[in-house]
Amino acid sequence: MTHPSRRTLLGSTAGLLALTAGCIADNDDDDDDPDPGSGSGDDDESENGGDNGNGDENGAENGDEDEDGETGNGDEDDGDDGTGTDGVSIDDHQYQRSAVSEEPSMEHLRSADDAEDWLAERDDVDDDTTEFVDETDFDESVLVALEGGGPNLCYELAVERAELEDDTVVVEAAVVDESTPETACADQEVTVGAVVRATFDDDPVTDVSVSLTDRHGKEHGMAAASDSATDSASDSAETDA
Known part of the structure; x- marks a missing residue:
């Protein structure tokens, strides 16, 4: 092998x-x-x-x-301007001044001269109020000024309604207490006010109707027609605050 x-x-x-x-x-x-x-x-x-x-x-x-x-x-x-009516916009400006008003006042300022006189009687209003009034074009706007007294610095004049109704600028306002339980308000008599301006795309409506409720709950009214030489004001029955 x-x-x-x-x-x-x-x-x-x-x-x-x-x-x-x-x-x-x-x-x-x-x-x-x-x-x-x-x-x-x-x-x-x-x-x-x-x-x-x-x-x-x-x-x-x-x-x-x-x-x-x-x-x-x-x-x-959204074509309308928020007032519910096409062709008109309405805005307002609130203010407070140290002078004391004996009675609530409502004025229809028809011209730049009226506005100038109104401001001259209120040299204690702030610059924002003066500017709001001065910038108004009375060829296309209606201006209404309202004032009332307040017992302390926490009060203001609230515009509760401002709109065009049946060719009339309707304004409803009231002197209200804006304080809260946590707010400390100095007891100082003041005047609270608001200026309401309606501006139109075309010729302005010059009829106004104003209702102002004072600090005591009493309602005051004013109506001004386009053909009236002066405004007429009347007090309505007192209502609950």
Whole structure:
């Protein structure tokens, strides 16, 4: 019996090891290959995602169109100026001064001269009040000034209603206590007032009707017509405060 030489055995062993290593490498390569099925799914999902993206874009465009339509309608509905009547805007300015008024007063200021005289009699009003009156254009505005007495610095003259009604500027106001239980109010007699201005797009309405409730709950009224030389004022029956 012939025994293989040592050289032959070594060569056989080396060949076997090389063959085994090649098989292991092939198996590893197979495990690292991506699953063809998974790859198709990723492609499909990407394509579907693109379709959904287009859908969202179209939805956003449709939403913008709807929103623009609603905004346009809202702007048209809000065409009036907040007074409830087209063509007129009404605003007011409140003030307080140290001079004491014996009786509530209501005045229809018809011109710049009237406004100048009114301010001259009230040299203790603040600059904001003076500016509000001075900036009034009497060619297009109606100005009404109201005053009443208050027992302390926490009182003010509140404009409760100011609007155009049947071609008449209607104003309702009252002397009110604005203090709270936490407020410390100095006992000092003061005059509280408000100036109401109605500004028109066209020729101003010059008829006014004013109602003023004083600190005691008594109501005072004034009516001024466009053809009257002077304003007429009358007191109504006293009401509960």
